[in-house]
Amino acid sequence: MKLVLAIVNKDDSGTVSSALTKEGFSVTKLATTGGFLMSGNTTFLVGIDDNRVEEVLAIIEKHSKKRSQMIPSTTYGNSAYASIPVEVTVGGATVFVLNIERYERL
Numbered sequence: 001m002k003l004v005l006a007i008v009n010k011d012d013s014g015t016v017s018s019a020l021t022k023e024g025f026s027v028t029k030l031a032t033t034g035g036f037l038m039s040g041n042t043t044f045l046v047g048i049d050d051n052r053v054e055e056v057l058a059i060i061e062k063h064s065k066k067r068s069q070m071i072p073s074t075t076y077g078n079s080a081y082a083s084i085p086v087e088v089t090v091g092g093a094t095v096f097v098l099n100i101e102r103y104e105r106l
């Protein structure tokens with residue numbers, strides 16, 4: 001048995017959740033914040049049999065889109081702060097697949 005822990009951008013979380021549920025996966029969702037942008041994310045927890053890991057990963061990949069975003073960047077210049085926008089890539093998903101030694105419903 002495996003635990004898939006996927007951190008997904010908040011903009012994609014509804015689509016990812018719907019797609020996983022539609023395919024019969026039980027999903028636990030946690031609202032999370034992180035990364036250097038301190039932006040909202042959703043962390044999904046999916047407990048599955050080993051043979052279904054690739055199916056879950058394919059669903060998450062299909063519905064988690066990367067996008068560009070402009071953020072202000074502070075640099076030093078002539079003893080004054082200047083804000084220069086920088087383009088960064090956000091979105092997508094960060095996924096961990098963990099082995100489960102024991103599983104019980106209590």
